[in-house]
Amino acid sequence: MSYVANIKTFVRVYELGNMSAAGRDLRVSGAVTSSRIAELEKHLGVRLFNRTTRSLKPTEHGELFYKGATRILDTIEEVEGSIAEVTDQPRGSVFIAAPLGIGKKLIAPLVPSFKEKFPDINVRLRLSDRKVDITNEGLDAAFVLGELRDSEMRFRLVHTFERLLCASGDYVNRYGAVKNGDFSQHQCLLLRFPGADEFFWTLQTGEGPQRLDISSPLESDDGDVLTNWALQGCGIVNKTRFEVADHLAKSELIEVAKDTPPTPLPFSCVFPHKKLQDPKTRFLIDHMIAGCREILS
Secondary structure (H helix, E strand, O other), rough: OHHHHHHHHHHHHHOOOOOOOOOOHHOOOHHHHHHHHHHHHHHHHOOOEEEOOOEEEEEEEHHHHHHHHHHHHHHHHHHHHHHHHHHHOOOOOEEEEEOHHHHHHHHHHHHHHHHHHHOOOOOOOEEOOOOOOOOOOOEEEEEOOOOOOOOOOEHHHHHHHEEEEEEHHHHHHHHHOOOOOOOOOOOOOOOOOOOOOEEEEEEOOOEEEEEEEEHHHHHHHHHHHHHHHHHHHOEEEEHHHHHHHHHHHHOOOOOOOOOOOOOOOEEEEEEEEEHHOOHHHHHHHHHHHHHHHHOOO
């Protein structure tokens, strides 16, 4: 087994704190992950992890080796990037993430044209509405909806999305219009998952942005599920206009509370600073941002 592969495996086990999680991340079995760690420990002559049935913790040697291992991998990545720049043939895999709805409609359709342009670069796209952890999940970049709070990451603003509140015509007929920003008699559909802060909507009013605390009998961690519930007359959903444009055009959904729409939402590409030193990541980011802006213009 390649010594570099063993080092990469060790780093992911260290960062994720779990053999199985590291194996899934690296697309190998738990047995392969375990054997790579064992092989590395045999080569070094020390234990890198203390293992019990319930936990896995790095030893003092493991802590020390992690610091050196990350420098080794960064150097390899930098050298490979330099070679790719010279040969103009970047290769390898790029791991990116994007929100579910916008990812399906905006990011995923741009992958084939990128692959055609750079056939030796593999794209690993993960779609989820939950908040992603770029470092711990081994991502090269992530497309993110919302205000950014992580100062350790670089970002490029792609677009600012207009948002709206919408519901089906059947729902409006049954519950009536939203009057004076009063949602107390309405069913609001809530995007919610562990760690989410989407327990409120921020609406634009004549007095400035106003926070609306909401509770809901229906909630999901999947934004597309909320859209489908709205289409079935279950309640009011808070979406970007881009995501529901087709439903609005067909009158399957109609805009409600037009006088107090949600505040606009920035859409950005977030990445660790060092990733721009990697040509394959930089080329993918440039391609995606240019494609998004062309579609949204």
